[in-house]
Amino acid sequence: MAVALLTAAVALVPMACGDLAATRARLTNDGCTYNGDTSPAAGMFTIEVENQTEFSGSFVLLSLPEGWTVDDLQPALDRYPRQFDRGTGTPLPEPPDYQLLVRSDVEAGATSALPADVPAGTYALVCFVDDDLPTEQIYIAEQLDVTE
Numbered sequence: 001m002a003v004a005l006l007t008a009a010v011a012l013v014p015m016a017c018g019d020l021a022a023t024r025a026r027l028t029n030d031g032c033t034y035n036g037d038t039s040p041a042a043g044m045f046t047i048e049v050e051n052q053t054e055f056s057g058s059f060v061l062l063s064l065p066e067g068w069t070v071d072d073l074q075p076a077l078d079r080y081p082r083q084f085d086r087g088t089g090t091p092l093p094e095p096p097d098y099q100l101l102v103r104s105d106v107e108a109g110a111t112s113a114l115p116a117d118v119p120a121g122t123y124a125l126v127c128f129v130d131d132d133l134p135t136e137q138i139y140i141a142e143q144l145d146v147t148e
Helices: 001-023 071-081
Strands: 024-028 029-035 043-051 054-064 098-106 110-116 121-130 136-148
Touching: 001 029, 024 121, 024 136, 029 121, 029 136, 043 054, 043 098, 054 110, 071 121, 071 136, 098 110, 110 121
Parallel strands: 024 043
Antiparallel strands: 024 029, 043 110, 054 098, 054 121, 121 136
């Protein structure tokens, strides 16, 4: 009986850990990817974020206006390629098209977390690479349609 219970418990551990490990964003030199639920429930959730580049990076969750998708977001990001002014290190004003909700800055080769507590709506997970070039590299990793 004890062996059967232990076997069942061990079999459930990978499923539980798999759910946690599955919610992950990864920034590489080729872009940014997301692996996880694209329709999470409203409330608290955390995305594990990993910067596999040799530069500092940032992961941000943006709230999109009603009716928008990530396809609508790309032109706004093209108009506003930098989140911070390199000269002063202060945030630049946000464009009116979207709202930055949470940001996680991650050094090269490091892993961190992007915790969010959001209501139902449409969100974009976006990654920034700070590579000291005249323009920052910006990638849209995924659209998240948060449900009630």
